[in-house]
Amino acid sequence: METIRLELTGIEKRYGMRRVLRDFALVAEGGEVVAITGANGSGKSTVVKLVAGLLRASKGKIALTVGTVDESEPERRRQLCGYVSPDLTLYPELTARENLRFFCDVRGASPEGIAATLEWVGLGGREDDPIGQYSSGLRQRVKLALAALFEPPILLLDEAGLALDEKGVAVVESLVAQQKTRGGLTLIATNDSREAALAQRVIAL
Numbered sequence: 321m322e323t324i325r326l327e328l329t330g331i332e333k334r335y336g337m338r339r340v341l342r343d344f345a346l347v348a349e350g351g352e353v354v355a356i357t358g359a360n361g362s363g364k365s366t367v368v369k370l371v372a373g374l375l376r377a378s379k380g381k382i383a384l385t386v387g388t389v390d391e392s393e394p395e396r397r398r399q400l401c402g403y404v405s406p407d408l409t410l411y412p413e414l415t416a417r418e419n420l421r422f423f424c425d426v427r428g429a430s431p432e433g434i435a436a437t438l439e440w441v442g443l444g445g446r447e448d449d450p451i452g453q454y455s456s457g458l459r460q461r462v463k464l465a466l467a468a469l470f471e472p473p474i475l476l477l478d479e480a481g482l483a484l485d486e487k488g489v490a491v492v493e494s495l496v497a498q499q500k501t502r503g504g505l506t507l508i509a510t511n512d513s514r515e516a517a518l519a520q521r522v523i524a525l
């Protein structure tokens with residue numbers, strides 16, 4: 321993968337009168353795994369959504385370079401981030417396979433790896449059930465499959481271990497390991513010490 325550099329400087333985020341982040345800064349490069357920890361409501365998900373281009377900062381700058389290309393525009397960052405989050409909504413009336421196919425279409429990504437990826441996250445045999453009928457842990461695995469399928473330059477894991485059993489947690493661990501090996505960047509927002517332990521660096525909010 322091309323070299324990746326993400327830099328957040330002087331970030332402030334306000335929701336109305338509530339200021340969540342103040343002068344937040346972060347520099348991270350491809351191959352790195354960085355965890356963002358902090359109490360409930362401290363702003364972990366907010367940082368992830370800012371990086372993903374899903375929210376705009378009230379102040380400050382987010383710069384992303386991939387190779388020699390400036391990819392700082394929020395629309396570009398949205399394309400370049402794989403996002404696993406409780407706030408990511410899948411289509412309950414579609415099957416796992418159909419959800420993945422849909423998101424591949426939206427991204428212009430190849431649907432080629434869908435079957436293998438669903439197998440890899442442990443959804444073999446359930447891929448053609450509507451995900452509205454899934455348990456929460458199975459639904460979480462669909463989100464992991466989606467992130468794995470895109471092989472994104474930046475992998476954003478917000479509470480990625482949510483509802484997962486031991487095997488599911490192992491999937492998260494291999495997802496992070498693969499991302500690292502590919503030279504991609506990983507940001508983990510979590511309060512789970514096991515997930516934070518996957519990172520080389522922890523930023524406490």
Ligand SMILES: Nc1ncnc2c1ncn2[C@@H]1O[C@H](COP(=O)(O)OP(=O)(O)OP(=O)(O)O)[C@@H](O)[C@H]1O
Nearest residue numbers: 335338340358359360361362363364365366367511
């Ligand atoms: N859309 C929104 N409108 C208003 N306030 C918001 C919005 N999104 C988040 N907040 C507030 O911003 C603060 C930080 O929220 P955020 O979800 O980033 O925290 P977090 O650290 O991820 O929390 P948790 O550990 O509970 O997931 C909270 O006080 C939350 O209520």
